[in-house]
Amino acid sequence: xxxxxxxxxxxxxxxxxxxxxxxxxxxxxxxxxxxxxxxxxxxxxxxxxxxxxxxxxxxxxxxxxxxxxxxxxxxxxxxxxxxxxxxxxxxxxxxxxxxxxxxxxxxxxxxxxxxxxxxxxxxxxxxxxxxxxxxxxxxxxxxxxxxxxxxxxxxxxxxxxxxxxxxxxxxxxxxxxxxx
Amino acid sequence: xxxxxxxxxxxxxxxxxxxxxxxxxxxxxxxxxxxxxxxxxxxxxxxxxxxxxxxxxxxxxxxxxxxxxxxxxxxxxxxxxxxxxxxxxxxxxxxxxxxxxxxxxxxxxxxxxxxxxxxxxxxxxxxxxxxxxxxxxxxxxxxxxxxxxxxxxxxxxxxxxxxxxxxxxxxxxxxxxxxxxxxxxxxxxxxxxxxxxxxxxxxxxxxxxxxxxxxxxxxxxxxxxxxxxxxxxxxxxxxxxxxxxxxxxxxxxxxxxxxxxxxxxxxxxxxxxxxxxxxxxxxxxxxxxxxxxxxxxxxxxxxxxxxxxxxxxxxxxxxxxxxxxxxxxxxxxxxxxxxxxxxxxxxxxxxxxxxxxxxxxxxxxxxxxxxxxxxxxxxxxxxxxxxxxxxxxxxxxxxxxxxxxxxxxxxxxxxxxxxxxxxxxxxxxxxxxxxxxxxxxxxxxxxxxxxxxxxxxxxxxxxxxxxxxxxxxxxxxxxxxxxxxxxxxxxxxxxxxxxxxxxxxxxxxxxxxxxxxxxxxxxxxxxxxxxxxxxxxxxxxxxxxxxxxxxxxxxxxxxxxxxxxxxxxxxxxxxxxxxxxxxxxxxxxxxxxxxxxxxxxxxxxxxxxxxxxxxxxxxxxxxxxxxxxxxxxxxxxxxxxxxxxxxxxxxxxxxxxxxxxxxx
Amino acid sequence: xxxxxxxxxxxxxxxxxxxxxxxxxxxxxxxxxxxxxxxxxxxxxxxxxxxxxxxxxxxxxxxxxxxxxxxxxxxxxxxxxxxxxxxxxxxxxxxxxxxxxxxx
Numbered sequence: 001x002x003x004x005x006x007x008x009x010x011x012x013x014x015x016x017x018x019x020x021x022x023x024x025x026x027x028x029x030x031x032x033x034x035x036x037x038x039x040x041x042x043x044x045x046x047x048x049x050x051x052x053x054x055x056x057x058x059x060x061x062x063x064x065x066x067x068x069x070x071x072x073x074x075x076x077x078x079x080x081x082x083x084x085x086x087x088x089x090x091x092x093x094x095x096x097x098x099x100x101x102x103x104x105x106x107x108x109x110x111x112x113x114x115x116x117x118x119x120x121x122x123x124x125x126x127x128x129x130x131x132x133x134x135x136x137x138x139x140x141x142x143x144x145x146x147x148x149x150x151x152x153x154x155x156x157x158x159x160x161x162x163x164x165x166x167x168x169x170x171x172x173x174x175x176x177x178x179x180x
Numbered sequence: 181x182x183x184x185x186x187x188x189x190x191x192x193x194x195x196x197x198x199x200x201x202x203x204x205x206x207x208x209x210x211x212x213x214x215x216x217x218x219x220x221x222x223x224x225x226x227x228x229x230x231x232x233x234x235x236x237x238x239x240x241x242x243x244x245x246x247x248x249x250x251x252x253x254x255x256x257x258x259x260x261x262x263x264x265x266x267x268x269x270x271x272x273x274x275x276x277x278x279x280x281x282x283x284x285x286x287x288x289x290x291x292x293x294x295x296x297x298x299x300x301x302x303x304x305x306x307x308x309x310x311x312x313x314x315x316x317x318x319x320x321x322x323x324x325x326x327x328x329x330x331x332x333x334x335x336x337x338x339x340x341x342x343x344x345x346x347x348x349x350x351x352x353x354x355x356x357x358x359x360x361x362x363x364x365x366x367x368x369x370x371x372x373x374x375x376x377x378x379x380x381x382x383x384x385x386x387x388x389x390x391x392x393x394x395x396x397x398x399x400x401x402x403x404x405x406x407x408x409x410x411x412x413x414x415x416x417x418x419x420x421x422x423x424x425x426x427x428x429x430x431x432x433x434x435x436x437x438x439x440x441x442x443x444x445x446x447x448x449x450x451x452x453x454x455x456x457x458x459x460x461x462x463x464x465x466x467x468x469x470x471x472x473x474x475x476x477x478x479x480x481x482x483x484x485x486x487x488x489x490x491x492x493x494x495x496x497x498x499x500x501x502x503x504x505x506x507x508x509x510x511x512x513x514x515x516x517x518x519x520x521x522x523x524x525x526x527x528x529x530x531x532x533x534x535x536x537x538x539x540x541x542x543x544x545x546x547x548x549x550x551x552x553x554x555x556x557x558x559x560x561x562x563x564x565x566x567x568x569x570x571x572x573x574x575x576x577x578x579x580x581x582x583x584x585x586x587x588x589x590x591x592x593x594x595x596x597x598x599x600x601x602x603x604x605x606x607x608x609x610x611x612x613x614x615x616x617x618x619x620x621x622x623x624x625x626x627x628x629x630x631x632x633x634x635x636x637x638x639x640x641x642x643x644x645x646x647x648x649x650x651x652x653x654x655x656x657x658x659x660x661x662x663x664x665x666x667x668x669x670x671x672x673x674x675x676x677x678x679x680x681x682x683x684x685x686x687x688x689x690x691x692x693x694x695x696x697x698x699x700x701x702x703x704x705x706x707x708x709x710x711x712x713x714x715x716x717x718x719x720x721x722x723x724x725x726x727x728x729x730x731x732x733x734x735x736x737x738x739x740x741x742x743x744x745x746x747x748x749x750x751x752x753x754x755x756x757x758x759x760x761x762x763x764x765x766x767x768x769x770x771x772x773x774x775x776x777x778x779x780x781x782x783x784x785x786x787x788x789x790x791x792x793x794x795x796x797x798x799x800x801x802x803x804x805x806x807x808x809x810x811x812x813x814x815x816x817x818x819x820x821x822x823x824x825x826x827x828x829x830x831x832x833x834x835x836x837x838x839x840x841x842x843x844x
Numbered sequence: 845x846x847x848x849x850x851x852x853x854x855x856x857x858x859x860x861x862x863x864x865x866x867x868x869x870x871x872x873x874x875x876x877x878x879x880x881x882x883x884x885x886x887x888x889x890x891x892x893x894x895x896x897x898x899x900x901x902x903x904x905x906x907x908x909x910x911x912x913x914x915x916x917x918x919x920x921x922x923x924x925x926x927x928x929x930x931x932x933x934x935x936x937x938x939x940x941x942x943x944x945x946x947x948x
Binding site for chain 3: 001003004007011014015018019021022027030031034037038041044045047048049050052053056057060061064065068069072073075076087088090091094095098099101102105106109110114115116117119120121123127128131132142145149152153155156157159160161163164
Binding site for chain 1: 818820821824827828830831834835838
């Protein structure tokens with residue numbers, strides 16, 4: 001019972017923040033609403049027996065990703081095109097379409113019998129780390145994925161630096177050098 | 181004993197070697213050495229003739245047969261390449277190769293100075309090869325190979341001087357009209373194969389088959405289909421031997437060099453039709469209806485061509501119509517199952533017609549290309565040897581007593597009267613009964629009338645060409661000269677033949693050598709259709725009537741043309757007015773029956789069917805374009821719109837999966 | 845009334861739908877990225893929700909895979925923002941409609 005109440009509250013916050021993302025004019029407002037939504041989702045994770053995941057969500061998503069997004073919004077002055085209309089003909093077409101899609105999927109979901117199982121493991125730190133790193137017990141599967149993920153993050157970092165770097169001798173670098 | 185395969189092999193080798201010479205020397209301006217090429221060209225036909233002569237001497241009565249190899253061997257159809265040397269093919273081969281050699285010799289002189297010298301002799305040798313194969317083969321399919329081969333060589337040689345469009349058109353006409361006849365030959369073979377399988381195409385097998393039918397009394401069963409086959413084969417013969425209705429190509433074929441006209445369109449190729457009838461004589465003997473058709477067509481052709489010959493001004497065209505007329509005689513003889521008489525006339529006709537053509541060639545050569553008789557005259561003193569040759573040949577063709585044509589033509593007329601069993605069936609009119617009216621007298625009378633007209637137009641030719649005063653221009657008169665020896669020798673030899681060849685079967689004086697030679701081949705067929713009652717008429721009556729006809733014709737020609745004032749020749753040598761209508765009767769027939777409907781059909785196809793097909797194609801293309809454009813509207817410029825459309829697609833997929841019960 | 849599994853899935857569906865709408869119908873490119881992040885979050889939620897319906901051995905999957913999903917989302921956000929910076933240098937605009945070069 002209590003779980004349900006907590007769930008409803010967190011759900012309302014999550015959906016409300018999502019709608020705020022939809023309707024906000026300034027990207028920074030949207031980013032902040034997104035952060036709120038993510039935090040509430042972290043709470044729901046905790047409710048569902050994955051506290052480790054919830055904390056990781058706050059640390060990585062809300063802490064790192066959104067910070068990066070906010071940083072870039074501010075650097076590029078993301079609000080400069082705020083005069084453009086928020087919703088146009090495409091939106092008018094998309095919104096009903098997505099609603100229909102969601103309706104169909106929901107219809108399928110509702111008809112399928114799912115129920116919580118009592119014997120679910122609670123995803124604590126110990127369990128999660130054992131699953132990931134205890135190769136003898138669980139086999140090498142997740143460990144390899146973990147390492148690959150590390151490589152992926154490294155390559156993403158390298159790619160981002162390369163992409164966003166100012167080229168030596170390009171117009172922008174001349175301009176900043178002139179400004180000095 | 182030499183192999184039969186050598187006889188066609190020699191001209192084939194000659195063709196290949198001469199063709200190679202022609203191709204190799206095609207780059208040079210002057211061409212190969214004429215002496216060398218000429219010697220080679222005459223060598224091969226001469227070798228072939230020598231081979232035939234060797235084989236001819238000791239030939240057993242039943243003939244020599246030789247199968248060289250297998251040609252076609254598929255299920256339900258098996259044909260071998262084989263040769264058959266019996267009395268009929270011996271006769272044909274002797275004069276084909278002999279006259280071929282003589283005419284090749286003549287051509288060396290006639291074609292002197294022509295750039296296409298080597299090519300000409302290559303074609304001549306190819307023709308001799310095809311003709312030998314035609315005559316020597318032992319089955320219908322190989323004969324058909326030779327048949328087509330002579331048609332091809334006719335085309336190549338008529339259009340030999342191919343820079344002139346008229347020659348090419350004449351060659352096309354010859355080939356195409358022949359082709360129409362060949363369809364008949366092919367379909368005839370097909371009819372035979374349907375009753376007897378592919379083995380029946382062999383001549384011996386055909387004779388055995390016919391014998392079996394007669395012995396077993398199965399006549400009523402096979403006569404319908406054999407009649408159809410007979411008519412079809414006869415259509416092939418009308419094409420090759422220029423009878424009604426496929427005769428329009430022969431006068432136009434005179435566009436080729438004169439030796440070609442002599443060899444192909446007088447002596448050898450056009451007689452293939454008569455040869456075919458003789459070969460298939462045992463089959464035709466069973467078909468009275470077809471035989472009657474052959475007699476009627478032969479009769480009409482002979483008469484029509486004789487009258488047309490009277491209207492011509494070109495010396496070669498007169499001889500062309502004369503050939504058609506004489507071929508009509510041969511077909512009349514075949515139609516009353518007198519195959520030996522028809523082959524005898526083929527034999528004598530080859531000599532005197534070739535002599536006439538070679539003589540005409542010498543005249544044209546002497547006058548430097550002039551062919552219109554209205555511009556000739558008085559050549560007797562200037563070219564005496566040519567004149568002699570032509571006069572002898574003229575006496576032969578009109579049937580003057582003692583010359584070759586007398587024996588053969590009167591034999592035909594006699595057989596026509598004795599053997600013809602056509603009649604008009606009896607009927608009742610006004611209460612009186614009219615009995616069957618026999619028509620052999622009518623046929624004989626038409627044949628005799630044609631003989632008179634033959635004498636008239638041939639006499640006209642001789643008088644206009646050799647007698648009287650020269651009507652051409654003064655400059656050409658100084659250049660008139662006798663032909664060189666290489667041209668004269670063959671002419672003289674042929675003139676000898678025109679005089680003496682008839683004595684091989686001088687019926688009245690008892691020499692029946694020719695008939696005895698042919699008896700093993702055609703005897704059974706002739707006996708089958710021999711008349712039940714032989715009217716005992718003295719053969720001298722027919723000889724006498726024939727002589728009277730010839731003399732009458734000569735007298736008429738003398739009366740009309742000897743001292744007549746020939747109107748000055750203006751324009752072309754073609755006949756005009758009513759004469760043109762008669763001459764070009766069958767050309768007009770072909771135009772209205774064949775050419776105009778085909779043109780209309782072609783126009784319909786071009787304008788109507790083509791447009792319809794084009795519209796159908798355009799429709800399919802338009803559908804594809806519309807579908808493509810429709811599909812292309814889903815490629816949009818804006819990224820968001822594209823994603824939105826993808827979502828739409830996703831919705832559709834999900835809906836389908838749900839509605840069809842899911843994929844799990 | 846108890847908390848039932850279906851509620852979690854419905855919530856995930858709603859957040860996914862809203863994320864999709866944001867991603868496609870907003871013209872500002874940052875909103876597109878934010879919509880994508882929302883959708884990814886919704887998917888993670890769905891994973892965890894299903895994990896709770898499974899017995900012990902299988903349920904740990906549903907708690908480990910979202911971990912990887914978060915890491916991949918991080919990498920994707922990083923590279924995506926770098927590309928936004930790059931395009932911004934050329935077009936000088938954050939309006940997604942100006943990035944349309946595809947010919948129809």
